Amino acid sequence: MSISLPNSAISVAVLLAAYNGRQWLAEQLESLFQQRAVSVTIFVSVDESSDGTAQWLSQLALTEPRLKLLVDNGRMGSAARNFFRLLRDVDITQYDYVAFADQDDIWLPTKLSRAVECLQKGYDGYSSDVTAFWPDGRKKLIKKSQPQQRWDFLFESPGPGCTFVMNASFVSQLQRCVQQNWTALQGFDYHDWFVYAFARANGFTWIIDEQPGILYRQHARNVVGANTGLGAFWSRARYVLRGGGFSQAILLTRLLGLNNEPFVRLWSARTRYGYLKLALHARQCRRHKREQLYFFLLCILSVLFPS
Structure with a gap:
């Protein structure tokens, strides 16, 4: 890894959508806080949950300044709507990069620094392959880094949204689009697909990295999952x-x-x-x-x- 900057040099706003994720959040958040060579602030939006997710996060936020819990927005009903809410409401003007995070994965320590290194080569958006893992110990590399095609963005995402990292100038334009099309977006089911399509349709550049940066947890409540x-x-x-x-x-x-x-x-x-x-x-x-x-x-x- 070529990046060795102090933690304060690169700031990343991590947008995390949560829903009944209490059993996984401690491990996921620890992996986010342990990211190397970047300064991380985590913004969490909790869809109305029944397992104490919001209460647990509220208590943690009292002692962890890097964790910001958005105000209760009621029942949103899908991960996509929750992520669109994060894009609409989080002020990213003080950050260099923005990343998406799911509540149940485990990030490798260099996940963000690797993404930043790739983005600094002239790209606006980043995603990557992932290593899926199951409760029984199985692991499988999920490859998404095949060459981009002329119209692929109209029919698929460039990988799981939890691998996305984007520069702030791109996200600021994306935010305006989300705000202007808020009602129509409530009928669109895949935030990651939309973000990639917005980038490609508007001339932004995107890189799909072949090096996995996260362990992608598979369980019965995955919204999409490994899909293999x-x-x-x-x-x-x-x-x-x-x-x-x-x-x-x-x-x-x-x-x-x-x-x-x-x-x-x-x-x-x-x-x-x-x-x-x-x-x-x-x-x-x-x-x-x-x-x-x-x-x-x-x-x-x-x-x-x-x-």
Whole structure:
């Protein structure tokens, strides 16, 4: 690691969305506070919980100045809405970088310094591969660092949002977009996908690092999780064929002002012909070659069985 600056030299605002996470938060927060070569402030938004999450965090914040608990916002109902709330409400003007954090992972000590090192090469946003781990001790590298494609941002995230680190100038523009589109964003289910798409659609640069920076905890209450294997494919297939996946992609294009883009107009009407044309662009719509094949098959299934 080439960065060896004092802790006060680089400031990072970490936005953490919590919901019934009391059993994991102590270990996660400890890994955040142990980040090397950066000064960390953690802003936490707690979705209405029943396990004492908010009360425990309130007590910790009394003695830990690096922890800032946002005021109660009631029931938000999803991780995406919670993260959008953090983006809307946290003042990031005093920070150099902004990162997202889930409540249940474990960050390696150089996760943020590695991200900053990459961003300082001229990028606005950063994400990475992760090492998924299970309660029984299993671990698996989840690769997301395949080469970016022309339209991948309209159909997928560049990795889990908990790996995201972004420079403050990019986030300030992202915040304005979130504030201006607040009502419409309540219908969009993936904050990480939206952030990446906003970056790519507006000419910001993004790097997907092949070096994992976090241990990505897998358990029964994961919102998305590692998402690997044939079972995950069929789960996504059912979601897409019921209309969810393409509906989200169409909403995304509208939020980004891309609905009149010729490529988008090819398929956004969701006709059989449109799905067929989209199938022919599968290589441009996903990064991983296997996912390109899956995407092609899902488009063909949508031709045969339109939602």
